[in-house]
Amino acid sequence: MEDRISVLLTPKKLNQQKCYDFVQDASCGGIVTFTGTVRNHTSGKEVKQLEFSAYTSMAVKELIKIAERALKRFDILKIALHHAEGLLQVGDIPVIIAVSSSHRKAAFEACEYAINTLKETVPIWKKEFFEDGEVWVNAHP
Amino acid sequence: MEDRISVLLTPKKLNQQKCYDFVQDASCGGIVTFTGTVRNHTSGKEVKQLEFSAYTSMAVKELIKIAERALKRFDILKIALHHAEGLLQVGDIPVIIAVSSSHRKAAFEACEYAINTLKETVPIWKKEFFEDGEVWVNAHP
Amino acid sequence: MTINTLFFGVVMDITGLRKAALTLEKEMTIREFQEYLLEKYPGLIDINNFAFAVNESYVKDDFKIQDKDVVAIIPPVSGG
Amino acid sequence: MTINTLFFGVVMDITGLRKAALTLEKEMTIREFQEYLLEKYPGLIDINNFAFAVNESYVKDDFKIQDKDVVAIIPPVSGG
Numbered sequence A, B: 001m002e003d004r005i006s007v008l009l010t011p012k013k014l015n016q017q018k019c020y021d022f023v024q025d026a027s028c029g030g031i032v033t034f035t036g037t038v039r040n041h042t043s044g045k046e047v048k049q050l051e052f053s054a055y056t057s058m059a060v061k062e063l064i065k066i067a068e069r070a071l072k073r074f075d076i077l078k079i080a081l082h083h084a085e086g087l088l089q090v091g092d093i094p095v096i097i098a099v100s101s102s103h104r105k106a107a108f109e110a111c112e113y114a115i116n117t118l119k120e121t122v123p124i125w126k127k128e129f130f131e132d133g134e135v136w137v138n139a140h141p
Numbered sequence C, D: 001m002t003i004n005t006l007f008f009g010v011v012m013d014i015t016g017l018r019k020a021a022l023t024l025e026k027e028m029t030i031r032e033f034q035e036y037l038l039e040k041y042p043g044l045i046d047i048n049n050f051a052f053a054v055n056e057s058y059v060k061d062d063f064k065i066q067d068k069d070v071v072a073i074i075p076p077v078s079g080g
Helices: A016-023 A056-073 A104-121 B016-023 B056-073 B104-121 C009-015 C030-040 C042-046 D009-015 D030-040 D042-046
Strands: A005-010 A030-036 A045-054 A078-084 A086-089 A095-101 A124-130 A133-136 B005-010 B030-036 B049-054 B078-084 B086-089 B095-101 B124-130 B133-136 C002-007 C019-023 C051-054 C057-059 C070-074 D002-007 D019-023 D051-054 D057-059 D070-074
Touching: A005 A016, A005 A056, A016 A030, A016 A078, A016 A095, A016 B016, A030 A104, A030 B104, A045 A078, A056 A078, A056 A104, A078 A104, A095 A104, A104 B030, A104 B104, A124 D009, A133 D009, B005 B016, B005 B056, B016 B030, B016 B078, B016 B095, B030 B104, B049 B078, B056 B078, B056 B104, B078 B104, B095 B104, B124 C009, B133 C009, C002 C009, C009 C042, C030 C042, C030 C051, D002 D009, D009 D042, D030 D042, D030 D051
Parallel strands: A005 A078, B005 B078, C002 C070, D002 D070
Antiparallel strands: A030 A095, A030 B030, A045 A086, A045 A124, A078 A095, A124 A133, B030 B095, B049 B086, B049 B124, B078 B095, B124 B133, C002 C019, C051 C057, C051 C070, D002 D019, D051 D057, D051 D070
């Protein structure tokens, strides 16, 4: 199963072509990709930059779990989950999920499952920086 | 609405970065992409190459209709639908659909809607070439 | 009246033509035109099913074809 | 027993620490450890809610912490 999974948590810039090339295969008919991008606003406030920090060793394990579950649950071929750490600017890419499959429906479902689950379970934390301060997202009621 | 739509039907190689760059926007939070790829087999038979031919003028109109409907129906920002014409080899890309949105659920739904509708309505025909002959896909009962 | 007819994909292979200027002796609906086509090109009976577009838009069976219309026979599409 | 405790995100800001070696006087479940933490770091009461991981896996409230375990306090995650 391992040769069908690519997981990465890196302070470097994420590379879409790398994710695509990993999942692409002569036997697959389609590739669905979700690419997160840093937005310039949150609830009407202008975002200057973001910082992602992670419990790195556990985050990598959780990313692998998501990939393994996606491979079991959906009829897909390969899956890549790449996430960035550190400072990101507006327009930068915090996350890429790419899924290849013979059946596009399965690829859409697996990709959406993976990003939804990543946002629920992977120990990564986002701090948003505004003109007048900074805040850990989701931290307070 | 037109500046939110990119439609292309071309004999040239499709460009994923171009689609991404068109839909990317500082106000969007995510981009969902579907990329079709030419498979090396169909129902167990090895595919040598494909040829796409189109009723070009009408196909472009139908692609625009899909884009317009997707923009009306889903809470998305921009959409690109690019399709290739002519001869393609295994691994080549016949179609790219990219959708940006603040809400990833809407982007997934719009992207899947667009590729499903494209496959039903856009007058483009695929001929598969095998070792021992060629066939127009879907043509016969 | 004369209509310009366009053939694509498998239909082009069966008729051996990309297009044809057809002279119809009376006004026809798409349904009637389809019967006319099947008589003229019997090989079309083997096709899964086909749709029609007039002047680059899909039309229904009861659409009335006008003089100078461009009528395209659309065999099952397979883009994507 | 001694456990290694890891703090992240807003919890790190509240405790002012990245990690701490904590000595517990008795065996504790996660539920008990959470009460202990709230006494030690009262600011944690302001957090939405948090989960716990022991040795890099999520655990439930009734999980019994062992000597030398690495216990991470996981405030609401916000990756992606």
